[in-house]
Every structure is written in structure tokens, then in C-alpha cells.
Amino acid sequence: MxxxxxxxxxxxxxxxxxxxxxxxxxxxxxxxxxxxxxxxxxxxxxxxxxxxxxxxxxxxxxxxxxxxxxxxxxxxxxxxxxxxxxxxxxxxxxxxxxxxxxxxxxxxxxxxxxxxxxxxxxxxxxxxxxxxRSSVVSGLKDLVLMNTTGSEFHGFIVDDYTTLQPTTDRVLATAVVAHWRHAGDTPDHGASYERVRECLLEAFAGTHSRSLQQTLYAMGERALTACPEICEIRLAMPNKHHFAVDLSPFGLPNENEVFHAADRPYGLIEGSVLREDAPDAGFAWE
Missing domain, CATH: 3.10.270.10 (Urate Oxidase;)
Known part of the structure; x- marks a missing residue:
């Protein structure tokens, strides 16, 4: 050998x-x-x-x-x-x-x-x-976001082990990890960071979400559209589940007001959004 x-x-x-x-x-x-x-x-x-x-x-x-x-x-x-x-x-x-x-x-x-x-x-x-040759990948992590409404999840596959109920109104919470690749030289990385961050926040808040995947894409699309200095963005977004607590044993209603925030297990949604003409990444993501 x-x-x-x-x-x-x-x-x-x-x-x-x-x-x-x-x-x-x-x-x-x-x-x-x-x-x-x-x-x-x-x-x-x-x-x-x-x-x-x-x-x-x-x-x-x-x-x-x-x-x-x-x-x-x-x-x-x-x-x-x-x-x-x-x-x-x-x-x-x-x-x-x-x-x-x-x-x-x-x-x-x-x-x-x-x-x-x-x-x-x-x-x-x-x-x-x-x-x-140089490459620069900027990013952020632990950006914790939450929408208390404006999020749905239904129409998914139902099999022998499915217990999740479809919903048209849920809490959507996540802790964003984002990394974005620069298309070339970026004169002011600080200003670029603030622009991308603001795009992520605006898209999360402004997207009526039918899935976390849809929200992820909307965030990446907003950043690429507004920030010509970047050519690709990769996002990892855990679904920080919030389950409505059953208050009926106490004779109380719960109209999506009281939740149990579960830290694990959690769904993890990952994806990248890039320009069609994005240059080859080379060693940027290593």
C-alpha cells in the first residue's frame, strides 16, 4: 500500500x-x-x-x-x-x-x-x-430575528410520521449566519457591511413568509440587488420554533399569544444566492 x-x-x-x-x-x-x-x-x-x-x-x-x-x-x-x-x-x-x-x-x-x-x-x-490572488468573504453570525406574524407553513408532505399541523399564522424566529463574497475590490468594507446587513433586516421584516426557504431567498436577493460589490451570499438560518401553549386545562384561551420557545431540535435551512455572472469562487469558501 x-x-x-x-x-x-x-x-x-x-x-x-x-x-x-x-x-x-x-x-x-x-x-x-x-x-x-x-x-x-x-x-x-x-x-x-x-x-x-x-x-x-x-x-x-x-x-x-x-x-x-x-x-x-x-x-x-x-x-x-x-x-x-x-x-x-x-x-x-x-x-x-x-x-x-x-x-x-x-x-x-x-x-x-x-x-x-x-x-x-x-x-x-x-x-x-x-x-x-486574494479573496474576501465578509459576514455576520448570531443575528437573532423574529416576526410575530406574517408567516405561514402548510401544503407540505404528509407521511406516516407527520404530526405537525399546517398553520397560516406562526412566529418566525431565527439566528442568521450570513457570508457574502465580494466581486472585486471593495473600497469601504464598513459601508458595504452596513448595506448588506440592512438589506437582510429589511427583507426579513418585509417578506410575508410561506416558508423559511422563501424568506432566505428574499434576503439574499435583496442584498445582491442593492449591493453591486458582492456577487454571492450564503445563508444558514435555524428555525427557532415557537409553539403555542395549550392553556385550555386552565380554562384560558390562547390566540397565538403565549408560546413555548424550544431551543432544540430545530430545523436548519441553508442556501446560497448568486449572480448569474458571478466570477469563479476559487478558494474563497475554503
Whole structure:
């Protein structure tokens, strides 16, 4: 039997970075979780234990902190590109770098006081290789949304195990995970993020839903229509079930007012929406 080394990469996971900008008495905060992953001429380290081609994961961690100190942290996509290009361009044995960043939001409580925002987390994944090719995928996760009406679900398959009753009025709740691919260079990732986020919110609120799949598509379609800088969006949307509680044992009616919010099991709806002329994704989704 003959075996060989397959695709591989290594890096430093979940580097916690907080960058404070002191603008006189007013401070600004960037709170990030950075993960780096490198690949290249790594056969020797796997096959013989020769570490000559390896940039230690500790060095990758230190680079994150050093570049944050030297260049600051603006938009997370720009910082991720800075890191990825630095790893590839500074080390001949590194051919490809992947940098993933989650950003945690803080609301201002005073000039130098902040309250952690419990809302969604902004994300990005950046790739850069030795041929000079880069890709940027922006996104968000844990965007919790709910419509208390305007949602139906009926006309589905009924088999021997079906107990779910059709409904023309239900609570629709989800926690959106969205990632969108940029068609090319995006001059202002911050403004683009806000536009896409607003499109997702508007489409969720404004769509009379006959299925969560329909709502997912409407959200993706709205983002692509309004944001020419992106060419594809992928969405994962759990159906956070809300079941009307039977209050009849207590002699009480329940006109879709009292619900049990079930955290599991849950339906999970996933899908992508893309332009017909979207360029090849390459390594963007890896």
C-alpha cells in the first residue's frame, strides 16, 4: 500500500486582540478574535519532522499583535488582508494564508466606558496566495430575528410520521449566519457591511413568509440587488420554533399569544444566492 500527504495547513486559532485608540479623553475599541492558517512547502515537517519551513504558530500570534500596534485596526477585512499578505510575502515556504476574524461590538457608555453589545458578531475570511490572488468573504453570525406574524407553513408532505399541523399564522424566529463574497475590490468594507446587513433586516421584516426557504431567498436577493460589490451570499438560518401553549386545562384561551420557545431540535435551512455572472469562487469558501 502506498500513501502520501494530502492537503494540509496549520496556524494559531482564536487570538484574542483588543485594540484601544486613545483620542484624547474619548477612546475607541476594536475587539477581535483572529485565527491564522498557513500552507505551503510542508512535506518535510510532516514526513521527517524537519521544521525548517515552519513559521511557528507563536510567531503568527505575535504578528497579529505587532501589526495591530504598528498599523492599527480599521475594517476587519483590511486587517485580515494585511496579515495574510505579510505571511505569504515574508516567508518563501508559505504559499497560501487564510485569516479569519470575528469582531465583537461594544456600545459607548461614556468617553472611555463601554457596554458589550449582545447582538450579532461581524466576521470575515480572507485568503492570499503567492500568485497574488486574494479573496474576501465578509459576514455576520448570531443575528437573532423574529416576526410575530406574517408567516405561514402548510401544503407540505404528509407521511406516516407527520404530526405537525399546517398553520397560516406562526412566529418566525431565527439566528442568521450570513457570508457574502465580494466581486472585486471593495473600497469601504464598513459601508458595504452596513448595506448588506440592512438589506437582510429589511427583507426579513418585509417578506410575508410561506416558508423559511422563501424568506432566505428574499434576503439574499435583496442584498445582491442593492449591493453591486458582492456577487454571492450564503445563508444558514435555524428555525427557532415557537409553539403555542395549550392553556385550555386552565380554562384560558390562547390566540397565538403565549408560546413555548424550544431551543432544540430545530430545523436548519441553508442556501446560497448568486449572480448569474458571478466570477469563479476559487478558494474563497475554503
Amino acid at each position: 502506498t500513501v502520501k500527504l494530502g492537503p494540509n495547513r496549520y496556524g494559531k486559532a482564536e487570538i484574542r486582540l483588543v485594540r484601544v485608540v486613545r483620542d484624547g479623553p474619548v477612546h475607541h475599541v476594536k475587539d477581535l478574535n483572529v485565527s491564522t492558517s498557513l500552507s505551503g512547502d510542508m512535506e518535510a515537517v510532516h514526513l521527517t519532522g524537519d521544521n525548517a519551513a515552519v513559521l511557528p504558530t507563536d510567531s503568527q500570534k505575535n504578528a497579529v499583535y505587532a501589526l495591530a500596534g504598528k498599523h492599527g485596526v480599521g475594517q476587519i477585512e483590511d486587517f485580515a488582508l494585511l496579515l495574510a499578505r505579510r505571511f505569504v510575502e515574508s516567508q518563501p515556504t508559505i504559499h497560501h494564508a487564510r485569516v479569519e476574524i470575528d469582531e465583537y461590538a461594544w456600545r459607548r457608555g461614556g468617553p472611555h466606558s463601554f457596554v458589550r453589545d449582545g447582538g450579532e458578531v461581524r466576521t470575515c475570511v480572507v485568503h492570499h496566495d503567492r500568485d497574488g
